[in-house]
Amino acid sequence: MTDTTLPSTAESAAEVETDFNLGDIFEAIADAVPDRPAIGYEGTDVSYRELDERSNAMGHLLQAQGIGPGDHVALYLKNSLEHVYAMVALLKIGATSVNVNYRYTPAELTYILDNADATAVFVELPEHQRTLASVLSGSRVRTVLVVGEVVDELAAVAGDDVSVVSVDLEGQSTARDFPPRSGDQLYLLYTGGTTGYPKGVMWRHDDFFHKPLSGGNPYGPVPLKDLAAIAHNASTFAPLSFLLAAPLMHGAAIYSMFMFFINGGRLVLQRDFVASKVLDAVEDNGVQIILIVGDGMGAPLVEEMERRQAAGTLDVAGLLSITNGGAIWSTSVRERMRAVKPDLWFRDNFGASETGNDGELLIDEHGTLRSAPSPGMTVLDEGLRPVEPGSDEIGYIARVGRVPLGYYKDPEKSDRTFVTLPDGRRAAILGDMGRLEADGSIVFLGRGSGCINTGGEKVFPEEVEAAVQAHPDVHDVLVVGVPDERFGQKVAAVISAPVGAEPPTLEELQTHCRQTLAGYKVPRLVVAVDTVKRTPAGKADYRWAGATATAALETTSA
Secondary structure: OOOOOOOOHHHOHOOOOOOOOOOOOOHHHHHHOOOOEEEEOOOEEEEEHHHHHHHHHHHHHHHHOOOOOOOEEEOOOOOOOOHHHHHHHHHHHEEEEEEEOOOOOOHHHHHHHHHHHOOEEEEOOHHHHHHHHHOOOOOOEEEEEEOOOOOOHHHOOOOOEEEEEEOOOOOOOOOOOOOOOOOEEEEEEEEEOOOOOOEEEEHHEEEEEHHHOHHHHOOOOOOOHHHHHHHHEEEEEHHHHOOOOOOOOOHHHHHHHHHHHOOOOEEEEOOOOOHHHHHHHHHHOOOEEEOOOOOHHHHHHHHHHHHHHHHHOOOOOOOOOEEEOOOOOHHHHHHHHHHHHHOOEEEEEEEOOOOEEEEEEEEEEEEEEOOOOOEEEEEEEOOOOOOOOOOOOOEEEEEEEEOOEEOOOOOOHHHHEEEEOOOEEEEEEEEEEEOOOOOEEEEEEEEEEEEEEEEOOOEOOHHHHHHHHOOOOOOOEEEEEEEOOEEEEEEEEEEEEOOOOOOOOHHHHHHOOOOOOHHHHHHEEEEEOOOOOOOOOOEHHHHHHHHHHHEEEEEEEE
8 A cells, every 4th residue: 555645746745725625625526515506427417426425436336446545457448438437436436547558568557557556447348358377366456346348368367366356336335435535645647658558647635736737726816725715716707618528547637627627617528539429419509619639530520510511500609619638639620610600719828737727828920939028937957047037048948836746656757857946945846948038938949858749648759669679670760759630749660770781661560560669659640761970979869750751741741
């Protein structure tokens, strides 16, 4: 069992009025708006009272399996009602959820379960059950909770070391008789692997509430001061219907879900992203806001909007806004949406698992990305000193104030990322480079790590390089991102073959990589060269690799 009593990152005692716990917050909202719809899922509506009761029942099911405060429970699930029940139940019993990308290969799943010290796992789909069954031997997992029918392969591993339990809430108590909670408890949110393997970002519940959830007041500067204020806000806030097109395994979706719960809104959840079903929900369920992840969702969505408009069947009169987070959302896609519905309001959020929502990105007429002045962001030099506004000096973009405690079981990376500034404030420095303008706005110049963002999924080049270089006909490789109309970027590998060997084809390399990498990490473009360019010290020349891959892409397109 893991100790979840953690030190505060609040800047001063005066800053803290209430020590917020997310389980307490949810229950205050459920009591304030019990009859409001909380979730709409594939034809089923669940009220806040029902969501609270079913989450209580799930909590008692977990407790019956010996799961309690401090335990880490992996959610190896696609979007579903049970996924939400499990997330809320874990808050209620003081356990810690671990978000798992359901696209992981066995090797990647083994890593995440081990790194997170997971002792229990929720799983549903047959293919996921089989993958899980193949990696349980030698893991810390002692309980597997299955939504639906248990497959033979998973049933076969059940025994003294691992219990396999079907999730059945019938007959479970719906009482709120759980242990007291604290704002110091841990919320563990795994990254998408932007800086290598995914890392568990350790948020205190209280800091999670104040930073990613904006203190419960995203439309005002003053955080809500206590549970009574949160309950009052939910009961008086106009009930919005919000469609979450992204999977709940991602931080942006988790942040959005909790934010709309705090405001007493209705979350419209869909199993998978299908553009036609998104528009059906807008037409049939009164959806007012849609959250997408970049052009990977935005492009097919606008294509469906245009198709219905041409056929005279489009009905999006009630749609107010489309919001983006987690990936590139091109101006061209937004302009096509605006042509279909001129009064749509667009918001392009930026942020990270380590910081939550940091604000809105704006694109000027030159294509420059910038954010408005904010006391929570600044640009620092290598000595962690603020750069001079308007100086054109390039520095590290820092998020200042309430930040996570660090990365789970990675003190070295934690010390590099989460720092204390000379004036005593805490800050998160994630590798984004930028320039501080004279008016206090920040121009974003990119991340120094070379992370590839493909449809909202983060791909670390060195991980892909290791997989590619394991191919017997690859001598050297550099991996970069190249432009992709739908997903913003796609993975490209620039390779050289050993002397006397023929380089592998794209299909051969993809087949090889799929053995160890999730599908979205597998190269979509392979460029064979005589020699992969490196510096005299042997360091990668990613600028050259990017230019080489982009030129090959342009030649192929032409």
